[in-house]
Amino acid sequence: MSDAVLVIGGGIAGIQASLDLADMGKHVYLVEKSPSIGGRMAQLDKTFPTNDCSICILAPKMADCYDHSNTTILTYSEVKEITGSAGDFTVTVLKKARYVDAKKCTGCGECTEKCPAKAPDLFNMGLGTRKAAYLYFLQAVPRVALIDQEYCIRMTKGLTKDGKPRCGVCKDVCQAGAIDFDQQDEEITLNVGAIIIATGFDPYDPTSLTEYGYRRYKNVVTAMEYERLICASGPTGGHLKRLSADDRDPKTIAFIQCVGSRDLHHNKYCASVCCMHSTKEAILANEHDPEIHSYIFYIDIRASGKGFQDYVARAKKEYNVTYIRSRVAEIAQDAGENPVIWYEDTNSRQVKSMTVDLVVLATCMVPRTDAVGLAAITHTALDEYKFFQTSPLAPVDTTIPGIFACGYCQGPMDIPESVAQASAAAARAAEIVS
Amino acid sequence: MQALTPYKDAIDIVKEAGGEAFEQCYQCGLCSGTCPWNLVTSFIVRRLIHQAQLGLVDFEDDDLWLCATCGACVARCPRGVEIIDIMRAMRNVVAEVGAAKVPDSLRITAKNIASAGNPQGEAREIRGNWAEESKVKTFTEGTELLYFSCCVPAYDPKVRRIAQATAGILNKAGVDFGILGAKESCCGESIRKAGNESIFQSLANSNIQAFTESGVSKVLVSSPHCYHTFKNEYPALGGNFEVVHTAQYLLELIRDQKLKLTKELNKKVAYQDPCYLGRHNGIYDEPREVLRSIPGLELIELPDSREESICCGGGGGRIWIETKKGERFSDLRLEQAIEAGAEILAVACPYCMLNFDDSVLTMDKGEIIEIRDISELVWGAI
Missing domain, CATH: 3.50.50.60 (FAD/NAD(P)-binding domain)
Structure with missing residues (x-):
């Protein structure tokens, strides 16, 4: 039996669920695929109907979630396998190499400034470019840079005739000595009692x-x-x-x-x-x-x-x-x-x-493309549109006991509704791990 | 606003044709915005659908006869409303229940088809006359392929060249084929869309009987309209034949090297997607491939092509209704082709050919552009 909870997806729903559980004294592992938590809400300019600056109201929650003593935030990570049942799940997480030591990186941005390689800026929906050494976005949490191995000159171009790497500017300029080209992907095994899915949506x-x-x-x-x-x-x-x-x-x-x-x-x-x-x-x-x-x-x-x-x-x-x-x-x-x-x-x-x-x-807005894979891993059912299936009187329960779903991954809804569902899912998960 | 008389039985016919999706129409107006009629005049498709939903169709409304059944609106309709079926049902109520008056030209055509088996009202006996020069045999038991020319090339000397080119190609390629001549009737596709369901049923039955008695298993057609009804509508009436359009068949002959295209045609050619080959049956690539096989020919694309192609205006029975100058889609399309630099506008449908030939003539563009069926272009390249 475990009294920890796994939250999959670090958007506003995943953040809220994590915060609620952490405040209840439960340990939370929040796994997020992208290099920062924040999700779609971080990409929005303002929110309706109050015209609040989206990142301004989200950023404090991101920081609280990251800093909370009861949370472990695993960004740039993906859930690969889940076995067991309610109360006792074993989860395998792949933590991808950032090529930056998270403990040393101060997020100063020096590597980004000097990096000569450009890549499409996915956070900006592909409008404009960013560097291969980059911070996912200005208010990223954790504030840790990473190197995009698809675009990094050193990692794509091989060695020169003299057997030297073609680039290494980021390593040279990093005063914290955080750049680590030898970093490897890591597999982490977690033991949790309940799981909350909050993987959100993709624009169609x-x-x-x-x-x-x-x-x-x-x-x-x-x-x-x-x-x-x-x-x-x-x-x-x-x-x-x-x-x-x-x-x-x-x-x-x-x-x-x-x-x-x-x-x-x-x-x-x-x-x-x-x-x-x-x-x-x-x-x-x-x-x-x-x-x-x-x-x-x-x-x-x-x-x-x-x-x-x-x-x-x-x-x-x-x-x-x-x-x-x-x-x-x-x-x-x-x-x-x-x-x-x-x-x-x-x-x-x-x-x-x-x-x-x-x-x-x-x-x-459609469920994230990897919802299908996650449903297979968790054995949860999807509906005809590939939203996680729930029922009217158990609106955050998936078809598998101990696994819950909140936010847009289980149906169209706005931010406040996602937050409400996240709190509901946290409460349901807490019932299992208490 | 005048009071409209609800005909209960008539409305039931229309509602049945529309099916469930019809109830789900949310009146978004996408159909009206898509309809090519609005390039030349106003035709609010949504309004007709709404009236039908409410059971308040004005059967006297001339708009009922505008739809050329090009299928552009149906392809986009977010609710899957079978708009063409609804149009057909509304026309059926006029044509067969007698809710209002059928336009004169259509009434005469329907009479011709019903009595003579072709819209021109010509004698059945001369249906096969076009084939005499081309030395085409009569289809008999054991012949591999039936060539069904469509009434237009069979009777109209202006477009006879489509059938003759096709027969020439088939002879050259050594294909074992024949025609049924006087035993053939109009396929009935367009008269059905004009609302004459019973005439369609009798034409279809007559063709199915003639084909079956003669032992036909495979039919080659020049018209996408014949193609559509043989392939998609005849099976429900017991007529199951393999159907190929010339665009497909010519490509097959070229690929199998039964045809060698050697004569160059150093011209810019644009291709008009016929609605019933393209949108209705998804055949876009084969005719283009055929054209690309002709040495020297430069194929250019019109601004609205393939799924977005603009209709010539000849479907849904419109081929038999006079369209006022200034409201002809074929005129617009011809201008597009000329602007795109095309010297030839290639077609794959006898209706397209009739309409575009007419546009070339009335717009006096004969020196700039010519209209050719793909079969003619292939025939010229052999």
């Missing part, structure tokens, strides 16, 4: 909706890309710009709802947060530049949460946001790389076109 790739021209047209971006574009810590420093070479500031923005959602060719379900995040994004645009006029193309506005309807009303009244009832049929592009939207305005019953500066696709 809208490339297959060819009619919207994503990837074909530079000024058609996804909502997650937009979040990074408008965020002060994003690739443009928060200066909202078009992605075409003209670099122009957009003055008209169209937000297209239900992209790949409520659509039997893609995902049948409603992703539940897009009406609100598009409203928020349109408000933010206008806060950045009062000349910006946004248009939200929707089928029906689902503003069913505390303060949501007021938020929509305020967007219309105070932030120059126009809502147009229509599912957009097609996006074309004019000679100036401006997206041209074709739609039926269902109120006036006319097919119209509108030329805008920027289009933001509110893409569906």
